Amino acid sequence: MRTSVQEMIAKSKDKKSKKIIEKLIPVLLFLIASVSVLTTIGIILTLIIETLTFFTRVPFTDFIFGTTWLPFSNTEARFGIWPLIIGTLKITGIAIIVAVPIGISAAIYLSEYASDNVRRVVKPVLEVLAGIPTIVYGFFALTFVTPVLQSFFPEIKIFNAISPGIVVGIMIIPMIASLSEDAMSSVPKSIRDGALAMGSTKFEVAWKITVPAALSGIIASVVLGLSRAIGETMIVSLAAGSTPKFDGDFTGSIQTMTAYIVQVSKGDAGYGTTIYYSIYAVGFTLFLFTMAMNILAGYMSKRFREEY
Amino acid sequence: MRYIEQEKVVRRMNGRMIVNRIFQGLFMFATALALLALVILLYRIVSQGAGHLSLDFLINFASRFPAEAGIKAALVGSIWLMAVVAPTSMILGVGSAVYLEEYAKKGRITSFIQMNIANLAGVPSVVFGLLGLTIFVRTLALGNSVLAAGFTMSLLILPVIIVAAQEAIRSVPGELRDASYAMGATRWQTIVRIILPAAIAGILTGSILALSRAIGETAPLIVIGIPVIIQFLPAGVMDTFTALPMQIYDWSSRPQAEFQTVAAAGIIVLMVVLLFMNSVAVFIRNKFDKSY
Numbered sequence: 001m002r003t004s005v006q007e008m009i010a011k012s013k014d015k016k017s018k019k020i021i022e023k024l025i026p027v028l029l030f031l032i033a034s035v036s037v038l039t040t041i042g043i044i045l046t047l048i049i050e051t052l053t054f055f056t057r058v059p060f061t062d063f064i065f066g067t068t069w070l071p072f073s074n075t076e077a078r079f080g081i082w083p084l085i086i087g088t089l090k091i092t093g094i095a096i097i098v099a100v101p102i103g104i105s106a107a108i109y110l111s112e113y114a115s116d117n118v119r120r121v122v123k124p125v126l127e128v129l130a131g132i133p134t135i136v137y138g139f140f141a142l143t144f145v146t147p148v149l150q151s152f153f154p155e156i157k158i159f160n161a162i163s164p165g166i167v168v169g170i171m172i173i174p175m176i177a178s179l180s181e182d183a184m185s186s187v188p189k190s191i192r193d194g195a196l197a198m199g200s201t202k203f204e205v206a207w208k209i210t211v212p213a214a215l216s217g218i219i220a221s222v223v224l225g226l227s228r229a230i231g232e233t234m235i236v237s238l239a240a241g242s243t244p245k246f247d248g249d250f251t252g253s254i255q256t257m258t259a260y261i262v263q264v265s266k267g268d269a270g271y272g273t274t275i276y277y278s279i280y281a282v283g284f285t286l287f288l289f290t291m292a293m294n295i296l297a298g299y300m301s302k303r304f305r306e307e308y
Numbered sequence: 309m310r311y312i313e314q315e316k317v318v319r320r321m322n323g324r325m326i327v328n329r330i331f332q333g334l335f336m337f338a339t340a341l342a343l344l345a346l347v348i349l350l351y352r353i354v355s356q357g358a359g360h361l362s363l364d365f366l367i368n369f370a371s372r373f374p375a376e377a378g379i380k381a382a383l384v385g386s387i388w389l390m391a392v393v394a395p396t397s398m399i400l401g402v403g404s405a406v407y408l409e410e411y412a413k414k415g416r417i418t419s420f421i422q423m424n425i426a427n428l429a430g431v432p433s434v435v436f437g438l439l440g441l442t443i444f445v446r447t448l449a450l451g452n453s454v455l456a457a458g459f460t461m462s463l464l465i466l467p468v469i470i471v472a473a474q475e476a477i478r479s480v481p482g483e484l485r486d487a488s489y490a491m492g493a494t495r496w497q498t499i500v501r502i503i504l505p506a507a508i509a510g511i512l513t514g515s516i517l518a519l520s521r522a523i524g525e526t527a528p529l530i531v532i533g534i535p536v537i538i539q540f541l542p543a544g545v546m547d548t549f550t551a552l553p554m555q556i557y558d559w560s561s562r563p564q565a566e567f568q569t570v571a572a573a574g575i576i577v578l579m580v581v582l583l584f585m586n587s588v589a590v591f592i593r594n595k596f597d598k599s600y
Contacts, residue, residue, distance in 0.1 A: 005492070018494065025496050026411045032403030033412070036425050036470065039463045043435060046442040105338030113332055114339075122339060129346050131517075131582065133524025135553045136575050139560045140349050143356070143568055170345045177342070199317070201328035224430070231432025233527035234553075238560055258434050258527070265437070265531045271446070279531075283438045287431065294430035 047287055050280035057274045063281060069244035069255075071264075071275050079278055081285055083244035087161070087254040088289075091236055094165025094250075095172060095229040100222055102169075103176030107218075110177070111184035112206045123178070130174035138238035141167035146239060159241025159253035167239070168232050172225040179224065183217020184210050220301035227293035231286065233258040257286045353579070357572025365573055369539050370555065374566035379574055381538045382555035385454075386523055386581070388542050389551055392458025393465070393522050398515050400462065401469025402504075405511075408470075409477045410499055429467035436464045437531025445532050452533040455545040460528050465518040472514020476507035509596035516589040520582050526553035552578045 055063070058079045066080015106126070110119055146163040150156050156163075187210050195205045211218065241253025242263050255263070261279045269275040368378020404425075412418040440460030450456035480503050488498040504511075529551055536558040542549040556578060559571035 008492075022494050022496055026407070029403050029407035029411060032400055033407040033421060035400050035463075036404060036428055036466055037421060039439070039466065040424050040428055042443055043431065043439045046439055047435075050438075050442065102338045102342055105335045106342055109332075109335035109339045113335060122343070125343055125346065129342065131520065131586070132349070133526070133553055133578065133582075135524065135526045135556050135560070136349070136353070136579070139556065139568075139571055139575060140352065142560060143572075144348070144352050170342075173342050173345075201324050203328040203331045204324070206331075227430055231434065233432065233434045234557065237527075238557070258432065261434050261438070262527065262530050265441075265533065280438060283435050287435050290430060290432055290435075291427070294427055298426070 043287070047280055047284040050277055051284045054274070054277035054281040057277070058281075067246045069246075069260075071278055077274065079274075079281075081257075081282065083246045084255060084257045084260055084282060085285070086246055087236075087240070087244060088230055088256040088258070088286075090161040090250060090254060091165045091168055091232070091240065091256055092226060092229040094162060095169035095232075096222070096226060098166050098169025099172045099176055099225055099229075103173045103221070103225070104180055104218060106173070106177040107180035107184060108206050108211070110181050112202055112210060123181075126174040126177055129170075130178075132171075134171065134232060134234040135238075137167050137171050138164075138235040141235055141239035153251070156251045157241075157253060159239065159243075161240055161250040161254045164235045164239040165250075167235050168229050171232065171235065172228050175228060176221045176225045179221030180214070180218045183214035183221070186217070187213045216301050220297040223293050223297040223300060227290045227297070230293065231258060231290050233262060237262045257282050257289075261286075353572050353575050356569055357574070357576045360569045360573035361576060366577070370537050370550075370558075374564065374570050377559070377567070377570045379552070379555060379577055381541060382550050382552045382574070383577065384541050385538070385549035386551045388454045388545070388549055389458055389461065390519060390523060392454055392545060393461045394515075394519055396458060397462040397465050397469055397518065397522075398511075401466055401515065401518075402473045402511060404466075404470045405473030405477055406499060406504075409474055410495070410503070425467045425470055429471075432527075433464055433525055434527040434531060436460055437528035439463070440528060440532045450546070452535065452548050453546045454542055454549050456532055457529055457534055457549075457551075458545070460532060461522040461525065464525065464528060465522050468518040468521065469515050472518065473507070473511045476510025476514065477503060479510065480506040509592055512596075513589045513593045516585050516592070520585040520589075523551075523581060523585070524553055524578065526557050529554050530557070552581070 063079055063081055065082075066078060067082045068078040068080045069083040070076070070078040106122075110122060114122065141164045145167055146156070146158060146160065149160075149163055150158075191209055191213065192205055195209045196202075200208070236256045237259045240256060240259060242255050242259060243253040244255040244260070245252070260282055264275055264279045364376075365378050366383065367380050368376060369381050370379075371377040404421075408418060408421065412421075437460065440456060440463075444450045444456040444459050445452060448456075450459075484502050484506060485498060488502045493501070534550060534554055535548060536550055536554050538548070538550045552574065556571050556574040559567045559574060
């Protein structure tokens with residue numbers, strides 16, 4: 001006896017197990033999808049709860065206005081966050097000075113000048129640069145960039161802000177270059193052709209047409225790069241030292257927020273000590289900084305996007 | 309009346325062409341500089357570390373003496389870590405992507421989840437370490453085990469896998485879906501038999517790239533307290549372990565110059581692992597990528 005397709009469908013529809021599966025799967029998948037939301041909630045709650053414990057021992061005002069960070073002192077431990085923020089800003093500042101001109105120039109070159117063949121080779125190579133683990137960059141900063149800098153400027157110490165700053169900059173070049181290039185490539189060809197037809201040179205097209213049109217995307221890429229530089233951990237842990245300082249010196253050892261967290265985690269600050277809770281307070285500050293940058297980047301690329 | 313003053317245009321043309329040339333040179337130079345950084349970095353590491361590479365280096369445990377230091381515990385530890393991270397992150401990542409693309413109604417909750425994923429991708433890895441320390445190491449009492457580290461890393465790369473899987477699923481043409489429904493298939497049947505097989509290349513490629521990020525991450529491991537000097541191999545997921553980047557970090561931060569060679573050799577091993585994973589990803593992309 002032959003069953004028709006309709007009968008087969010009707011028969012399979014009646015299967016109870018199948019009905020249950022069709023009902024259960026969406027629920028299960030929803031639970032899985034909510035893990036990412038739970039992770040965010042987990043991060044925020046963890047940071048807030050442990051930071052509040054920290055503030056029961058160290059006054060809030062001491063933390064956010066203090067300019068001395070001396071957590072390991074037995075007699076007079078001080079927890080003023082500013083030296084760590086200054087350290088982070090030094091690294092970020094140098095990184096941006098290195099990465100923004102090179103990254104945006106590379107993006108302009110790739111989107112306006114380079115032939116398809118060149119682009120096909122250069123873009124994957126830049127991706128390789130983006131895929132190198134940060135620990136490798138840290139090793140490079142410590143064993144190559146610092147000695148090279150020292151041979152030119154003998155006053156630079158073995159741990160300093162300049163070398164890791166430059167290397168963090170190298171690390172974020174691919175990110176700025178590829179995001180800016182995406183923004184420039186999305187500028188319609190017709191606008192470019194219009195300018196070229198009016199007799200513009202390629203540089204004039206890039207500078208007066210493409211870059212202004214893609215500005216929101218370019219700025220967003222720089223802000224995301226900033227956020228990456230602020231959160232970068234291993235390069236600064238290896239090459240920047242561990243001396244929290246509240247001054248403008250770049251040649252000596254400094255400490256960033258991320259490097260402090262690593263320093264404490266590496267040592268054996270017991271669970272429940274003030275130092276243990278301090279890494280959450282520092283982590284929370286770091287989280288706020290990067291979150292502000294990420295939201296700003298998202299806002300920039302939405303708000304100033306020019307629609308064609 | 310003439311709108312274009314021919315002479316003026318001709319006179320200025322030269323200067324404009326020169327400016328164009330100069331900037332073209334500058335932009336090219338900047339691009340070359342970025343590529344040069346990569347070449348120097350790779351050359352330095354290979355020239356420093358190649359001398360220490362040997363079979364002994366791969367099968368020896370860490371040692372106080374540079375000459376005897378090996379990477380066995382770290383290499384095996386990283387493989388253990390991946391054995392936890394790969395299934396965990398892929399189940400969570402692909403599941404989330406399927407929900408967002410196939411089930412979720414476009415609305416507040418969906419766009420909130422989507423925005424949350426984008427923001428999560430921007431959280432520094434060291435902060436994920438703090439999350440892992442509190443939730444997995446302390447609250448769930450997993451200690452500094454493979455499982456605790458694996459879960460932490462899975463959450464870290466989750467946004468990357470979700471986004472990659474979403475893109476792969478989105479690129480499956482609607483006709484395939486419609487055809488499947490027209491044949492009487494249910495939603496879940498369509499997903500399992502039509503959509504996921506069609507999207508598998510993209511999903512795997514994205515996942516492998518995300519895993520290669522996890523294998524090179526150091527900061528979260530330090531924060532959750534993964535030790536460095538280990539003279540045994542983990543026997544299960546509840547055992548403690550060490551990983552390639554941890555071992556490299558430890559060698560790099562030692563004052564003796566000899567350990568720098570050892571660290572460079574360790575980096576070569578890590579980069580070879582990364583190169584292997586990336587080649588697999590490229591292979592999968594070329595081999596199984598169907599274009600519709």
